[in-house]
Amino acid sequence: MKSKLLSTCLFLFLTAPSLQAARPSIAGLQQQVDALVAALLVCPSTSPQRFVDNGDGTICDHQTGLMWEQKDAEDGVEDLNNPRDVDNRYTWTSSGTSANGTAFTDFLDRLNGVDAGAASSEQLGGYSDWRLPTSAELQTIRCEPLGSISPCIIDPIFAPNAAAFYWSSTSGASFPGGAWVVNFFNGFVDFNGKSSGDRVRAVRGGR
Numbered sequence: 001m002k003s004k005l006l007s008t009c010l011f012l013f014l015t016a017p018s019l020q021a022a023r024p025s026i027a028g029l030q031q032q033v034d035a036l037v038a039a040l041l042v043c044p045s046t047s048p049q050r051f052v053d054n055g056d057g058t059i060c061d062h063q064t065g066l067m068w069e070q071k072d073a074e075d076g077v078e079d080l081n082n083p084r085d086v087d088n089r090y091t092w093t094s095s096g097t098s099a100n101g102t103a104f105t106d107f108l109d110r111l112n113g114v115d116a117g118a119a120s121s122e123q124l125g126g127y128s129d130w131r132l133p134t135s136a137e138l139q140t141i142r143c144e145p146l147g148s149i150s151p152c153i154i155d156p157i158f159a160p161n162a163a164a165f166y167w168s169s170t171s172g173a174s175f176p177g178g179a180w181v182v183n184f185f186n187g188f189v190d191f192n193g194k195s196s197g198d199r200v201r202a203v204r205g206g207r
Contacts, residue, residue, distance in 0.1 A: 042204055043061055043205065044062070047060070050063045050155075051158075053157055064137070068201060069201055071086035071201065073087065084111075091194065097194065107202070127204055130204050131169065134169055143187055165182070165196075166181060167181055167198050178193050179194050
C-alpha cells in the first residue's frame with residue numbers, strides 16, 4: 001500500500017502542469033545517475049582483470065570500483081617526506097578522538113597535494129580526494145584464506161605491504177578512543193588506540 005501511494009504521488013508530481021517545463025527528461029536523469037556512478041566507482045568494471053597497475057603509483061580494483069595507493073621504498077627505514085614509503089607509521093589522532101593525527105594531517109595532505117608548500121602536481125595520480133579506507137574496504141584486499149601467506153595481501157600487485165597493522169577510518173562505536181585496523185600479518189581485524197603509530201594505505205572512490 002505504501003509503495004503504491006508513493007508511486008501515485010510521484011506520478012502526480014511529475015505530471016503536474018506547473019512542473020511540466022521543469023521536469024527532467026529520462027535521458028537527463030540517466031546522465032545524472034551515470035555521473036554519480038562514475039564519481040563513486042573511479043575504477044568501473046571495464047577490465048577482465050580485477051587489479052590493474054595504472055603506472056602512476058595507483059592500483060585499480062575493477063571489482064569494487066576503488067582506486068588504491070601503491071606503496072614503495074621497502075627498506076625498513078621511515079621517510080615521512082615520501083608518503084608512499086611502506087615503512088612509515090602514522091597516528092589516527094593527536095589528542096582525544098578527532099581525526100587530526102599524522103595519518104590525516106601529514107600522510108593524506110601530502111598525497112592530496114595540500115601539504116604546506118606542496119604543489120598540486122604532487123597529488124598522487126593527479127587526484128585530491130585520497131582518504132583512509134573504511135574497515136570493510138580494507139578487508140577487501142586481505143589474502144584468502146586468512147593467514148595463508150604473510151603479508152596477508154590479496155594480490156602481489158600490492159607489494160610492498162608490511163605484515164603489520166594498517167589503519168582504517170572506522171572508529172570504535174562503543175570506544176571512540178580507538179579505531180579498527182587490519183593486521184596484514186594474518187589478515188585479522190583488530191582494534192588499536194588512536195594514538196598508536198600504524199601503517200596506512202590510501203584509497204579513493206566509493207562511499
